[in-house]
Amino acid sequence: MKLLDETQALAEIRDLLAEAKTARLAVAFWGKGAIERLGLDRGITAEILCNLDSGACNPAELRRIRALPGITLKSHPSLHAKVYWTPTGAILGSSNASANGLALEGDSASGWREANVRLDDPTMIGDIATWFDALFAQGNPILDDDLERAEQVWKTRAKMAPTGTRLVSDLLEAFKNAPTHPAWGQVKLAYWKDDLSTDDKKWLNSERRGGHIAPTTDAYAGWNDRIAPNDWVLDFDxxxxxxIYGGIWRALPEEAGRPGLRLVIPAKQVRFPALGRLTLSKADEGKLTSIAPAVLAAHSGNGALIDLTSAMALVAASQMAPSDKGFTMAMEQIYNDAVAIGYRPTTFRRMLADHGGVETARRLIRGAATSGFETLWEKQRLDLSVEALILKPTWRALFHPDEQAMARKRLRAVGYIPED
Incomplete structure (x- = not known):
């Protein structure tokens, strides 16, 4: 008998199944990738019992399992066991056939902490087989209609599933803890430029005065196909x-009654059953506000609606974005490298001290080619030129496309091909 955690259990189960020609698996919940994790696609003959009615089985994975040759798949509505059996051994415990229950090496930190036991006693193995056969006989074959019904339950339940991480109150911290949780699909960020039309405003005011909607009700226009009822919206004017950050808004469950409008009401928190009540800290407001230019640039300068995953990617990119300080250090380095090959650009050094790296580069790029450029060309070291530096992928974002074009043109005029 041996105690196994979620990572050890996966290795043991795979080895057990790899050595067997037949297997009996009574495992309540199955997740994406179970076939590959367990090695069920190698041609083993197996009887598998799951609990489709629980809503905790991924129907897509069960479709794949059902299609495997040699596999007989059934469901039992009361099954909660996790039993992996072969004629030579068995593993019992808490690990379901999912990424959370059976963790690959390195993945265990993002899954549940499990406990399982490996059994090799022949008497115990026989008892498990008898128990399985009786339960499997009570199981129901899984039909197409069963999987279609389970699909809807699966989607709903997935949004409510616990994350296996510590509950926090900060929205972005909660996202970082469980970035793939389905609930995040209901969080949108609205970066809007144009206010509602005069007619839409008149309609809203009329509805408010008539008591048909709450006095605090507002609306977004043109995003009905992307803001669903009950979605959460982080607003940015x-x-x-x-x-300017405009707070959290909740899309009303009903339609506006006016084509093109999605009614919303203000909310203090984003609330999900699996994630708790979440607010946006001042620091995080600043992060999401700071990416507004990048959001608008990606949408031709017009207003944009993006999901939280996209927003967090932009935040991460902005935190890694090149800085003026970093570029100044790079400019100082090409000065030192030039000195090392026998050229001391004193005017360049003085400009760098007076104006910093970015402004110095802009002045040099927008002016005529300098004697320093010619010297570096003669020494066949144009890789140390300001023109070559600003075209490096690391620093391009600091310069206008026109400035990049000037630098590229000057380098190519003397036969130097800049880095692309």
Whole structure:
């Protein structure tokens, strides 16, 4: 007998099944990738009992399992066991056939902490086989209609499933803890430039005065196909020079009664059964506000609606974005490298001290080619030129496309091919 955690259990089960020609698996819940994790696609003959009615089985994975040759798949509505049996051994415990229950090496930190036992006693193995046969006989074959019904339950339940991580109150921290949780699909970020039309505003005011909607009700126009009822919206007004955070809004469950409008009401928190009550800290407001230019640039400068996953990717990219300080250090380095090959650009050094790296580069790029450029060309070291530096992928974002074009043109005029 041996105690196994979620990672050890996966290795033991795979070895057990790899050595067997037949297997009996009574495992309540099955997740994506179970076939590959367990090695069920190698031609083994197996009887598998799951609990489709629980809503905790991925119907897509069960379809794949059902299609495997040699596999007989049934469901039992009361099954909660996790038993992996072969004629030579068995593993019992808490690990379901999912990424959370059976973790690959390195993945265990993102899954549940499990406990399982490996059994090799022949008497116990025989008892498990008898128990399985009786339960399997009570199971129901899984038909197409069963899987279609389970699909809807699966989608709903997935949004409510616990994350296996510590509950927190900060929205972005909760996202970082469980970035793939389905609930995040209901969080949208609206960066809007244009206010509602005059007619839409009149309609809203009329509905408010008539008591048909709450006085605090507002609306988004043109995003009905992307903001679903009960979605959460983080609002950003980008109509001015500076983006302004407008709080959290909840889309009403009913239609507006006016084509093109999605009614919303203000909310203090984003609330999910699996994630708790979440708010946006001041620091995180700043992060999401700071990416407004990148959001608008990706949508041709117009207002944009993006999901939280996309927003977090932009936040991560902005935190890794090149800085003026970093570029100044790079400019100082090409000065030192130039000195090392016998060229001391003193004017360049003085400009760097007076104006910093970015402004110095802009002045040099927008002016005529300098004697320093010619010297580096003669020494066949244009890789140390300001023109070559600003075209490196690391620093391009600091310069306008026109400035990049000037640098590229100057380098190509003397036969130097800049880095692309």
């Amino acid at each position: 980008v109509s001015g020079k500076v983006a």
